[in-house]
Amino acid sequence: MRKMSKIGGFVAAAGLVVGSLAGAGAANAAGDQFASIAFSPLTWQSGVGVNTPSFETAEQAALADCGMDDCEIWASWANGCGVIVESGDGFAVASGPTRKAAEDAAYSSLGEYTPTAPLASFGSSELSGAWVHTVVCTANAV
Template sequence: MTTKQSTSRRRLVAAALLVTAGAGVAGLVGPMATANATPTTVPAPPPASDRYVAIAYSPSIQFTGVSINASKQGATNEALYRCSTKARDCQVVVNWKNGCAALAVDGTRFFGGAGPSYAAANNDARSGLGGFGTIKASQCVVR
């Protein structure tokens, strides 16, 4: 066999392999879709992960730190950090999952509340002060 015949033979074998491979791939892909084909359903995305809201407060200078985080500890730490940039006596007054948090202050006392909405969280915070107090901070987790 000459070099030219050998090269031609290799090309024919390669072409035959490509045709065979193409038929195999077509078999894997399946027949073409028809107009009456059943649509494929796409599964719903997984539910959103939980989120926590925390409020830290410094009674000495009436300063707050508010945070939203994926973990309870993360929200607590971040709220404390934000408050402690200005004060040394910060404490977390509320940490709530997938809802709203609020802080009510009446001058000398303070109370943290929580609920499914701003209004509910604000009312809960005020109720800890006998139904009175000014809302110093209020934050909801956005889902």
Template structure:
């Protein structure tokens, strides 16, 4: 190979290495954060696990923190927010969105209005669900 050919090959390899390093740096800067909300239907316990590097880590943390045999993952989210709502009848619903307010609104809307089970010491009139827990990753808007 001629001296000119070697110089061209060296320049090409240097340029490729620089582009690879720059590309890796920008990918690391845009990291994702994952979250999971879990519910125990038997006890009514609701837990969150946010800002984890993977879905698996978020799921494992939520189940561990719940610590109850019947704990179930109800919503997973990344780079955003999620909420769990509970109706007067004891049912749960969850949803996720880009903002906390939207996630809460969507979770409540999934349940609509419900009446408490009979007998109820309060009013038997149907009422809207209420938010039990909402959570956002640290990079949510």
């Protein structure tokens, strides 16, 4: 378990960079919608905040939803989707303008530590050993 926690934490950090930078999709007439994913590395509990008016409120909602003392914000984005993918080796988080884009980015990030994880992007999730843990999309995701 210790190995998984260390790998998961490192993958999470890599996923956070991808999730925070890659995820802004196109806004629609409804205005920007913000979302966030929080995660507890100790318990693997996650929480989400979605369709809020700011990053700050999305992050506060995600931390409250996660509910553990060690919950951390793993990704925040506007106008799109965020995904946590999981394997026996850890987790990765990414965001993108669509669910598919977010999943592909998360599997790619996880693939740095679970080499077969990117196979899931091509419809081979059983062979990859990776799966989608959580998906969160704002109401105005494309």
